[in-house]
Amino acid sequence: MFEGQERFIVSHDWITIIFLMVLILLSLAKYLYSERFDKLFTLYYSDKYYTDYSNSRPLIFNFFHGLLLFVFIFNISLLIFYLLRSYNLMETDYNFLFYLKVLLVTILFVILRYIIGVFLGVIFEKTDQQNYLTFLKINNLGLMAIYLFPLLLIINYSPYSKQKFLLTLIALVLLVFAIIRSINVLKNDRLNFNTYFYLFLYLCTLEITPFIVSYKLLVK
Numbered sequence: 001m002f003e004g005q006e007r008f009i010v011s012h013d014w015i016t017i018i019f020l021m022v023l024i025l026l027s028l029a030k031y032l033y034s035e036r037f038d039k040l041f042t043l044y045y046s047d048k049y050y051t052d053y054s055n056s057r058p059l060i061f062n063f064f065h066g067l068l069l070f071v072f073i074f075n076i077s078l079l080i081f082y083l084l085r086s087y088n089l090m091e092t093d094y095n096f097l098f099y100l101k102v103l104l105v106t107i108l109f110v111i112l113r114y115i116i117g118v119f120l121g122v123i124f125e126k127t128d129q130q131n132y133l134t135f136l137k138i139n140n141l142g143l144m145a146i147y148l149f150p151l152l153l154i155i156n157y158s159p160y161s162k163q164k165f166l167l168t169l170i171a172l173v174l175l176v177f178a179i180i181r182s183i184n185v186l187k188n189d190r191l192n193f194n195t196y197f198y199l200f201l202y203l204c205t206l207e208i209t210p211f212i213v214s215y216k217l218l219v220k
């Protein structure tokens with residue numbers, strides 16, 4: 001008579017706390033760096049942000065980038081949590097402890113990506129260029145995470161039956177953002193490799209290695 005439907009019941013209490021933390025981080029960025037925060041939204045159609053802040057010191061380790069990184073970490077880890085839960089990709093309880101594992105792996109990914117970047121910069125004698133590449137990446141990923149925030153809110157408070165569609169849509173949007181970001185990185189490239197092969201090898205090592213390590217840790 002009635003067919004049973006698989007349901008995932010997840011408490012929204014801790015998720016709401018995550019959203020509040022992200023909102024606080026964004027509010028701080030807007031309050032403390034109002035002009036820079038506004039200019040961040042011009043990244044995908046103008047180079048003005050790069051020209052205004054690429055010579056700032058410190059280039060990478062400043063409070064504004066710290067805020068952006070934590071917004072990225074919280075939002076991406078929450079998106080990964082939703083994807084794994086919606087498609088039931090892992091045999092586990094999708095609770096706060098599992099999200100905490102995803103969060104820690106995401107933090108490890110960011111740290112590992114930076115360490116590998118520094119290592120490659122030293123090996124290829126392109127430390128300054130690598131710092132500039134990291135500057136580009138932090139700001140582009142930070143902007144992507146800001147756009148992701150309202151979409152995560154919609155997913156969280158939508159019926160479970162509609163979440164797969166929304167997640168698929170968001171994945172497509174992120175793919176477009178990633179393509180635009182890659183174009184921006186190459187357009188503003190200061191690595192100056194002699195051939196595209198070495199540039200490709202450099203970027204693949206920089207991007208793929210942290211992803212593989214993080215994936216192995218997450219699925220264990």
